[in-house]
Amino acid sequence: MAEAGLGTRFQRRFLAARQLCSFPWQELEQNLRLSPDSSLLLDILHETVLHPLGVKYPPPTKYRRSFLTQLIKKHESVGAEPLDELYDALAGVLNEEESTRCYKSYFLPSGEPVTLCESVAIISGGTTGLVTWDAALQLAQWAIENSALFRDRTVLELGSGIGFTGIAVCKSCRPKGYVFSDCHPGVLQALEENIRLNGLALEPPTARGTQTEPRGQEVEATSCQNPKLIVAELDWGSVTENQLLDLQPDVVIAADVVYDPEIILALIGMLQKLSACRGDGKPPEVYVASTIRNPDTYHLFQAELEKAGIGWQIIPAHSNSSFLYDVQPNVTILQLFI
Numbered sequence: 001m002a003e004a005g006l007g008t009r010f011q012r013r014f015l016a017a018r019q020l021c022s023f024p025w026q027e028l029e030q031n032l033r034l035s036p037d038s039s040l041l042l043d044i045l046h047e048t049v050l051h052p053l054g055v056k057y058p059p060p061t062k063y064r065r066s067f068l069t070q071l072i073k074k075h076e077s078v079g080a081e082p083l084d085e086l087y088d089a090l091a092g093v094l095n096e097e098e099s100t101r102c103y104k105s106y107f108l109p110s111g112e113p114v115t116l117c118e119s120v121a122i123i124s125g126g127t128t129g130l131v132t133w134d135a136a137l138q139l140a141q142w143a144i145e146n147s148a149l150f151r152d153r154t155v156l157e158l159g160s161g162i163g164f165t166g167i168a169v170c171k172s173c174r175p176k177g178y179v180f181s182d183c184h185p186g187v188l189q190a191l192e193e194n195i196r197l198n199g200l201a202l203e204p205p206t207a208r209g210t211q212t213e214p215r216g217q218e219v220e221a222t223s224c225q226n227p228k229l230i231v232a233e234l235d236w237g238s239v240t241e242n243q244l245l246d247l248q249p250d251v252v253i254a255a256d257v258v259y260d261p262e263i264i265l266a267l268i269g270m271l272q273k274l275s276a277c278r279g280d281g282k283p284p285e286v287y288v289a290s291t292i293r294n295p296d297t298y299h300l301f302q303a304e305l306e307k308a309g310i311g312w313q314i315i316p317a318h319s320n321s322s323f324l325y326d327v328q329p330n331v332t333i334l335q336l337f338i
Helices: 002-016 024-036 038-045 052-056 062-076 085-093 134-145 163-171 185-197 241-246 263-274 295-307
Strands: 103-108 115-118 154-158 179-184 229-234 251-255 287-289 311-315 331-337
Touching: 024 038, 024 062, 024 154, 038 085, 062 085, 115 163, 115 185, 134 163, 134 251, 134 331, 154 163, 163 179, 163 185, 163 251, 179 185, 179 287, 185 229, 241 263, 251 263, 251 311, 263 295, 295 311
Parallel strands: 154 179, 154 251, 179 229, 251 287
Antiparallel strands: 103 115, 287 331, 311 331
């Protein structure tokens, strides 16, 4: 029973973690020394590399190769008999070609996975929007813990990237509608593919031109409700109030959009337009999650908010996370009053 529990934790760590150092190797070695038979390793193998989710949507080749190599080393270090399945799995990965794309899967508190096709490079196609960033994970965690703020409401996400936060909110918080938005063509294409990959149905394109053409993608079975979902191409510098009036958001969220001083004014201009975009005259609630990599850039954002007459307050951080990180990032969530 204890081994099964340990294997499940390893499964979650392998499929959700992005770096090899996140795996609890020391805990594994201690368990192997207590019980050097192969049952625990087989359990881990079939709940990670050979798990149906990992087989269908494999994590990066380099990661799986390193993971299996370490698993074999730990097995050999306790003097156990060689385990053919481990070596067969490693041989299979060694024969794979490296790809510029990979899958990463994260588990929601419900146990349902969010699987994303991502770039293996931080910068790809001239954008950083093809990977999932820490603030997106933290914002999703906060949203799930405060799901009442999103239930039966229309949510607009600025800078959705490849979609983790929005997909998590749609699966967990029951919004009435959700607008994913970005401005990079490659990001918008990857975003649509990931939405469909997770069993969510997009509204068909409309004549207003805010949506990109749908791409063919397998639709996974899902038990979540079906909010009205659209993907909008929004350029903060050129978006019009009429475009935003079409969207009518009750809540606006964004993750990791405060990283470049050159886009801060465009972002604030977008927020000012949003303040008048609702037909009832009531501005939407706004929440922005930021990883503070450069304090000067973050403080500039706060200063420009004050110049624009936009108030803000820090949202208290959550105590624990469903999503696993290599290092706990310095993420702050601001509520803005536009």
